[in-house]
Amino acid sequence: MHSSLTLTARQARAGRPTLADAWDTAGSLVATALGLGAGIAIVDGAHASHPLAILAVALVVAVGDLVLRAPLRLFARAAGAMGALVAGLAAQVLVAWVALTHVPGIVVDSGVAVVAVLLIASLVMAVGRWLWGVNDTEYVLGDVIRRAQSRARRAGTRPDGASVVPGEPMPRGTRVEGRRPPGLLVVQLDGVAAPVLALAVEAGLAPTVARWLASGSHCLDPWWSRVPATTPASQAAILHGDSSGIPAFRWWDRDLGRLVVTNHPADAALVESTLPAEHGLLAPDGAAVSTMFSGGAATNLLVMSRSVRAPDGSRGGFGPGPAFLRFFASPFVFTRAVVRSVAEMAKELYQARRQRVRGVEPRVSRGGWFVVLRGVTNGLMRDLTTSLVAEHLVRGTPTVFVDLVDYDEIAHHAGPTRPEALRALEGLDGVLHVIEQVLPVAARDYQVVVLSDHGQSLGATFEQVEGRSLLEVVRSLMADPDVDGVQAVAGEEWGPLNSLLTSASLSSRPRGTVMLGPDAPSRGVRAGRPERVGLPDVVVTGSGNLGLVWFPSAPARLVLEDLQERWPGLVAGLAGRPGIGAVVVDTASRGLVAVGARGLALLELDVAPEGEDPLAGWGSQARADLARAGRLEHTGDLLVISAITPGGHVHAFEGQVGSHGGLGGDQNRALLLHPSGLVVDADLLGDVDGSAMLVGAEQVHIQLLRWSAALGLRA
Missing domain, CATH: 3.40.720.10 (Alkaline Phosphatase, subunit A)
Structure with missing residues (x-):
């Protein structure tokens, strides 16, 4: 049957709306009318004399959206994404304002009432779809899917690329290989x-x-x-x-x-x-x-x-x-x-x-x-x-x-x-x-x-276990509680917002970025003597239960022998804390070592651990992972991995009960x-x-x- 439909016939019908197109349009129009009706009924500054007036508003909104698409698309190409954002929002409010103020039988008192009707209509439509059992996010894509289906029907093809008879329902998900x-x-x-x-x-x-x-x-x-x-x-x-x-x-x-x-x-x-x-x-x-x-x-x-x-x-x-x-x-x-x-x-x-x-x-x-x-x-x-x-x-x-x-x-x-x-x-x-x-x-x-x-991985934070931050522990083991230190252990969740705001404001801030949150330069945590300027004495960062420690005044990474000469109790003291499982540090003669509370493991030499193996219970990949991490460019003078409980819980060096970055758990x-x-x-x-x-x-x-x-x- 499909093969009997000639290409000429399909082309003749191309662009002609189908019954399915009309059904989709009607359904969208009714849903919009119901949402608008609820908004008009709730907002004090809006009134409707007849239900048909609300349907007429929904129709005007749909037509306005259709009419404005082409000019808005041209404007967005010239003005960029920020222009699309501003123009799109303005178009929504403008179309709603025209519909609510010019359709007979509808009265709105102010522009505030127009915006309130829009917001309530959106809420009612979202709640209605939830009560109906439809995935809430589908509403965002309803128009995208309808447009693609209509284009496929008018072109005489199924969504999967196979030929169809115009007006014939399209099986959802039908797929023909190779089309x-x-x-x-x-x-x-x-x-x-x-x-x-x-x-x-x-x-x-x-x-x-x-x-x-x-x-x-x-x-x-x-x-x-x-x-x-x-x-x-x-x-x-x-x-x-x-x-x-x-x-x-x-x-x-x-x-x-x-x-x-x-x-x-x-x-x-x-x-x-x-x-x-x-x-x-x-x-x-x-x-x-x-x-x-x-x-x-x-x-x-x-x-x-x-x-x-x-x-x-x-x-x-x-x-x-x-x-x-x-x-x-x-x-x-x-x-x-x-x-x-x-x-x-x-x-x-x-x-x-x-x-x-x-x-x-x-x-x-x-x-x-x-x-x-x-x-x-x-x-x-x-x-x-x-x-x-x-x-x-x-x-x-x-x-x-x-x-x-x-x-x-x-x-x-x-x-x-x-x-x-x-x-x-x-x-x-x-x-x-x-x-x-x-x-x-x-x-x-x-x-x-x-x-x-x-x-x-789940677990109490290091500060909850230790009673103080990793920076405070490091400073105390350096025998100088007032040493000038920088700690950066928070702010991951601000990334999407900073990216969004920076992108949106690029035209007005071409050389700068929008930075909010604790990682922002103006809000960095710097502790120590207030008269100090220039490079800090110690920098501590946390990536989940992976902590990194640098001593910026040194021109290159310090090895264990240097650290023991400067701060004899630092590495052993860190490894002995109850919330810490191992400290990875480079050495002058034996390469990278992982130091634990009662032993150490040589990560780059095939020899047995000295004393208790600090990596015991961490799985077969722990040694290779830490050896690689210890040689990464820009890595810390010290790499600190938190302790791991028998239940697989770890201790983040930042304020997170669920964390990642190091080893342990999932x-x-x-x-x-x-x-x-x-x-x-x-x-x-x-x-x-x-x-x-x-x-x-x-x-x-x-x-x-x-x-x-x-x-x-x-x-």
Whole structure:
């Protein structure tokens, strides 16, 4: 039947609206009318004399959106992303104002009432979809999916590329092999350990992943995230194939004479300038969305390293303006995202109080700015990034990489397996479900790979165990409690917001960046004699339960013999603290050693430990990980790994009850969820405690490159 339809007939019908198009339009119109009706009924300054007047307002809003699309798109190309944001919001308010003030039977008293109606309509529509059992994020992509389906119907093809009879319903998810070019979508679930995802599947909190696994379409494999198990190190390796210049989340650079913090847009750009661009996973024509580094992508959207003006003078920022227009200009989408952000803040306040009331231990403070940051990342940023990914899938970008940080942010403050963290993971599974709805209407036959950059481990902080910070312990062991010191152990959660604000303000601040949070230069923690200027005597940073210590006045890294001469009790004193498991330091004659409370292990010589092995119980990969970490460029004079409890709990050197960066617990067991047809190559596997898995993010990079080549996306 399909083959009897001639190409001429299909072309004759192309562009003609179908019955399905009309049904989609009617459904959208009714939903908008219901939301607007609720807003008009609730807001004191708005009144409607008849239900048909509300339907007419919804119709005007829909027509206004359609009419303004073309001029807004042209404006966004010229004005960039910030122009798209401003123009899109202005268009929403303008269309609503025209509809509410000019449709007969509707009366509004002020512009404030117009905005209030918009906000309430967005809230009602979101709640209605939740009560109806529809994934909340689907609303963001409803228009994207409808447009792609309509385009496919009018072109006479199914979303999968097969021919159809115009007006015939399209089977959802139907796929015909070979009809569309292949594509690769990589979704990073930041901070999710493989065992935690397996737990969520068993608990019914990840039904999309569970369905993929049960159907056999995907396989779940763990991979080993080496020390430092942090986002910048893992993502640099996954996207660029090299993490050797990244010893932690933040570090002291002796050449620059300052701290480098990877969630500072300018520092992220500095780090990427040292990474090999020719091996970028997303080169030459891929898209990076909400990542720390670009991976050589042609299109960079909310990419930390690209949110500032590049050294060659090229413009960074959000990315191409039209990419954001659909999100900011579509009626109710942005306002709904704002409402969701506020709801997320209220949820955080409730969940934090519940932990305190129930006496949950271990726990950390969850007040202050974190409440706002959670709202931004789990509300606005989630909807925005999902929308951007969907647009690129529909457009047919060959390779797309997106980083979703929702779970990682909450798990740091609540704990990796606490109810609120698992609920955040449930939300990310919902994002995968939404993306799944886009795949049948995408321009390519996308293979979806889901991975994480590391896991997280639970545990009381080092300061809770020790009663003082790592900097205070170091200063006391140097026999000078007032020594001038710098401590940088917080601020990871500020990265997405700083990147967003820097990108948005690039046109007005072309040479600078927006820096908020404890890592901001004006708010760094410097302790010691106030009259001291210049280089500090000691610098301490924390990346989870990995602590690094530098002595900046020394021109090069100090070895154990130097340290014992200057501060005889420092290394042994640190290793003997109850919250510390081992101290890694270089020596003049025996290479790197790991010093424990009652023994030491030579990391680069094949000899037995002296005394008790400080690495006993840390697993087969600990020795190799610490030997590598101890030789990374810019690494500390001392590397400190916290103690590990028999239950696998670690002690972060920053205020996090869920942490990553060092060794212990699930933080090193990242996940790789891949299509069954894309097999992990045996020659890339290593042995970790008797299990074969990819060891190191560099190996993950190689595997992704091989899959990309097998799909014909690169040479």
